[in-house]
Amino acid sequence: MTVQRDRMLERIAAAIKKARLPEGTSEHAQPPSVTTARANEEDRHGAHADQRDLAEGFARELAAVGGHVYRPAAMEEVAVIVGRILRAKGATRVIAWDEEWLGWPGAYRSLGAMGIEIAHCDVGSDSQQRKPKLKSVESAAAGITGAAAALADSGTLVIASGPGRGRLASLLPPVHVAIVAPRTLYPSLPAFLAAHGDIVESCSNVVLVTGPSRTADIEMTLSLGVHGPKEVHAILLPDA
């Protein structure tokens, strides 16, 4: 293994000496990120933008790509909104993150009161059990997750995996409901990465979700829900 690695790296190093690369490359002993600090300043500056403006931007952009955004004025309304979404689908079973990660106090109690069964999908460590466990949650009508952040300029949800926060909840069911806590809105992807890039190393899977699953492979005709959720609902929680 290390022999192959060394051999490949040596060949690349030798090639670099003969490479004709765009002018000015060799002067960049520093990574370009250092030389373009000014552009970053502008990105970061946006981080101080008003949360209300950010919420409006996020709502507008997510709606533009076919998602739904809700901005309840009080915490009690969250259950009403979720109930309406699930009832419209005739849902009886959902895959949900652990309650502490949803940012919606009393979530499980509220869902229980609606007669919704909560499925947890832990695929376990026994490889024989993996496929049956996956199949057992496949029929869930919706997935309910929290979000690590939301990005205003693209209408993007940042969903990070971890204990109690499975990947399947936002992936397998045809409907994804994401609860977005206040003060997690960022103006853009660069602003988020600058402030919270550490999340990429601390979580094995971080996915930026921008609207419902889509394809235009056939005759450029847009069609939703080809593999991932067909509906994405983001609920922006009010400030406590």
Added chain:
Amino acid sequence: MSDSGTSFQRRSEEALRDTRLRAALRLATGRLAAGRLRAFEAMPRADTLRDRARRIRAHTLSRLDTYLARFADAAESQGAIVHWASTAADATEYVAQLARERGARSAVKSKSMVSEEVELNAVLEAAGVRVVETDLGEYVVQVSADTPSHIIVPIVHRSREDVAVLFRDKLGALDEDVADVPAITAFTRRLLRQEFLQADIGISGANFAVAETGSICLVTNEGNGRLTTTCPRLHIALVGIERVVPTLEDLGVMLQLLARSATGQKLSVYTSLITGPRRAGEPDGPEELHIVLVDNGRSSILGGELAEILACIRCGACLNICPVYQHVGGHAYASVYPGPIGSVFTPGTRGIATCPELPHASTLCGACRDACPVRIDIPRLLLQLRQDGRKAGLAPVWLRAGVALYGLAASRPWLYRASARAARFATRLAASDGWLPRLPGPLSGWTRHRDFPALAARSFVETRRARRRP
């Protein structure tokens, strides 16, 4: 050149006669190119960002060994297993061996250009592993034993009716399953969902690999990339060695350009950052992550005049804007990577002798260079390859003879003037309404698809002299 022309010419002529294909290409390339323009017009500091992206890519290539080693170390420290593959065979053999060791019988795949390049599916099938492509377009390609004709939209050449007939014949779809595009989409979802749930291996490519964190970044719109890298217990990612970017911040720059250039979206629907396999306490995710770093001719490109092409981020913008691609489509190139990018990348990795005609499949208009998010000077690279082809003795006889004749005349002013005069006289004599429908002998190739203009009565030098006179 003989009348039958080169194989590229034969394939293009076939494509040009296919009016349905041309309508489909017009629609797709037109819409994708317009989407790209709209996205960039609406973007503040787009040019600054493109310059920055170009610097990031060039800088990374100038220290590719360092960044690759850093990426591999970081990925391994997060629990991934990194394999180094110099050749296509190294890569496919490793994957096949892994499949055998794990007793795998089936694999789901999300779209990966590298896997097409190394022809992974054939090797896995030979090892007894059933491989299912899961990108809708790639799935259609696989079911019909076809090849993709566009980097982003693999079945740009197929109509909805084609797909409906195919799914009815090969997959037993009912009429209502293929009544319209949403029905086909829903049918495919049901069918492929079962494949995801029972697959032993998930195989993906990577759009980027981040050196500082050891993450691979995978971009899809359908969500098949996420299912492929989540459901099966084993995830194998094939990554071209040039996909690496130094930092997350650099990744942010590239991501802002990739989707806008490809489809006009601000971001694709799903951008996954995968850092190692499932961790302790996590409820799901793959138990094992293997990352195969594939060279397969890339280091040969790096060590030469074409190095810049490795900056490519596979957005497909150069295809959509290319007047040649727009008319003939991807199959005419007979190359895994079609269009302007492929006309450089394929001869670059496989040698100009394998496809001497590809660098000529261009008008050198420069639209690709203008559209490229990292401003790769594709026309320069195409000219370089044409030169390489000539030096390797691959230029056709008529071209060599023609250039020799021109050289003879151009270095003797009296001969040049005399032949120019003769050509002016002859073309004006033969022309009707200023155009010649047919040129004689070896020049007839030019007039096969277009007329040749008669030369002006007076040369530029003569006109200029006449104007100078008081």
